[in-house]
Amino acid sequence: MKTKSILSDADVSKILAAAKQCANDNKWAVTIAVCDDGGHLLGLLRLDDAAPISAHIAPSKANTSALGRRESKIYEEVINNGRTAFLSAPVLHGMLEGGVPIIVDGQVIGAVGVSGVKSDEDVQIAKAGIAALGLN
Numbered sequence: 001m002k003t004k005s006i007l008s009d010a011d012v013s014k015i016l017a018a019a020k021q022c023a024n025d026n027k028w029a030v031t032i033a034v035c036d037d038g039g040h041l042l043g044l045l046r047l048d049d050a051a052p053i054s055a056h057i058a059p060s061k062a063n064t065s066a067l068g069r070r071e072s073k074i075y076e077e078v079i080n081n082g083r084t085a086f087l088s089a090p091v092l093h094g095m096l097e098g099g100v101p102i103i104v105d106g107q108v109i110g111a112v113g114v115s116g117v118k119s120d121e122d123v124q125i126a127k128a129g130i131a132a133l134g135l136n
Helices: 009-025 055-067 073-080 084-088 121-132
Strands: 031-036 040-044 097-103 107-115
Touching: 009 040, 009 107, 009 121, 031 121, 040 055, 040 121, 055 073, 055 084, 055 097, 055 107, 073 084, 097 121, 107 121
Parallel strands: none
Antiparallel strands: 031 040, 031 107, 097 107
16 A cells, blocks of 8 residues: 655645745736645635636646646647647646646645746746745
8 A cells, every 4th residue: 555645734825825925026916726636726825916817727737737747838738749639638627837746755746836927937936835845
């Protein structure tokens, strides 16, 4: 039998606080979502002036990253490189850069999705949130 870490509510709070700090430091209006390894939403924070649609996109990016066990950017690249049939993949709706998995001891235990600014900036915010866990 395998065992693995899971995200606690304190972990989710740390992630959201650090990601929010990164966004605020850069004056980026975004939505930040944290989900577990099954893609279930554990926490959501929509910052002031973030577009309403970002509250749908961020959780979708996190969900896609968690279920796929990789950054959501990979799926965007597959589609952009011509495999448009991948758009019909079941369950995955956030196939855009900005979803980053949370990995502990080689196991994906969740993901962070961010939406509201440039894709690489979304990733920067997500990674700042994950860094708050001190995993490395």
